[in-house]
Amino acid sequence: MAKGKILAVVAALALVSPAMAGGDAEAGKSKSASCAACHGTDGNSAAATFPKIAGQHADYIAKQLADYKSGARQNALMVGQVAALSEQDMADLGAYFATEKGTIGKANDETLAAGEAIYRGGIPETGAAACMACHGINGAGMPGAGFPQLRGQFADYTKAQLMAFRDGSRNNDGASVMRSMAKRMTDDEITAVAEYIEGLN
Ligand code: HEC
Ligand code: HEC
Structure with missing residues (x-):
């Protein structure tokens, strides 16, 4: 290219990047218990099968969750995790994991x-x-x-x-x-x- x-x-891309609802990291933390089994409590997964999401941008996380829910991104494990999430839940979860520090x-x-x-x-x-x-x-x-x-x-x-x-x-x-x-x-x-x-x- x-x-x-x-x-x-x-x-x-910068122009079309969707404006996501503002997330609340505290609320996201309390909604994140079900994520911990695979992604770790702070988003630093223990196993390479599960991506690290700690420190990832809030709007990227929210977009991926929305994409798994709509089927725009397909994964058998994630689809069940997002079925019950509202747009606000996704924004809150994104805000929470974005505040954690990703390990290198x-x-x-x-x-x-x-x-x-x-x-x-x-x-x-x-x-x-x-x-x-x-x-x-x-x-x-x-x-x-x-x-x-x-x-x-x-x-x-x-x-x-x-x-x-x-x-x-x-x-x-x-x-x-x-x-x-x-x-x-x-x-x-x-x-x-x-x-x-x-x-x-
Ligand atoms: C049963 C295990 C499991 C649970 C529980 C789980 N995930 Fe995942 N997650 C995965 C796997 C596996 C992938 C990689 C899927 C793929 O390849 O698309 C993934 C991918 C993701 C991604 C995309 C990461 C990226 O870098 O694009 C995000 C964001 C995410 N999960 C957030 C969450 C959140 C938030 C929760 C809790 C509501 C959660 N996950 C619960 C297994 C899980
Ligand atoms: C023109 C901008 C651009 C360039 C250059 C680019 N990327 Fe990306 N990349 C993106 C965007 C945008 C996404 C997010 C797609 C989405 O929303 O799911 C992405 C996503 C990714 C992902 C998925 C991340 C995740 O957590 O699942 C990987 C891996 C990646 N890029 C690797 C690369 C590599 C390696 C290169 C160089 C060979 C590269 N990218 C070059 C824009 C770019």
């Missing part, structure tokens, strides 16, 4: 250089954009623009999401922004950038 086009996509993992030395090169510079041969253009230099993302925090996330989860974007089974990214990125990546490139992100901070 040409640099000008990426900037245009960034600007367009460790990168894999063997894929570090390749992963860092993709994260910071993209893949010029295929036109995959630099991840940091949207997800930030340290993986903190950009709240408000709808670009989620990535740093510290389990590599297995990040890898699974990139593969799901690539085969289209995850398609809740506005303007196909992530699907068009993942299509330009090989399995090895996905693995390298996912392992880099686990240690990024």
Whole structure:
């Protein structure tokens, strides 16, 4: 993707990013008991099967919960969790987990250089954009623009999401922004950038 086009996509996404209802972190905490079994009490899941959601942006969390509920994002485990949630519950849960601090993992030395090169510079041969253009230099993302925090996330989860974007089974990214990125990546490139992100901070 040409640099000008990426900037245009960034600007367009920032404009369409929905304004979410204001969430109340205290109320969210009291609604979060059922999440703890999988995501940990503070959103730092113990197992890579469950993504970390601590420190993730409130509006991104609320959007994902709404997407699981509407079916725009599909997952057998999450669909049952969101069925009874109102829009306010989603905003409150987002506000709560956003206030927690996400833990950072460790990168894999063997894929570090390749992963860092993709994260910071993209893949010029295929036109995959630099991840940091949207997800930030340290993986903190950009709240408000709808670009989620990535740093510290389990590599297995990040890898699974990139593969799901690539085969289209995850398609809740506005303007196909992530699907068009993942299509330009090989399995090895996905693995390298996912392992880099686990240690990024
Ligand atoms: C039975 C286990 C389980 C429970 C309980 C559960 N989750 Fe999840 N959650 C998952 C799994 C597995 C995924 C990854 C699904 C996927 O690949 O789309 C996930 C994904 C998510 C995501 C998307 C993360 C991202 O980075 O995009 C959010 C947000 C989330 N869960 C919030 C919650 C909240 C809030 C609750 C409580 C109301 C909850 N979950 C309860 C298993 C669970
Ligand atoms: C033009 C902006 C942009 C660029 C560049 C970009 N992303 Fe994204 N990314 C997004 C948006 C927007 C989402 C959220 C989609 C949604 O709402 O579900 C996202 C979501 C993700 C997710 C899912 C996070 C989660 O918690 O489930 C991963 C993983 C990801 N991006 C990795 C990458 C990687 C790796 C690169 C570089 C190869 C990259 N992104 C480049 C905009 C971008």
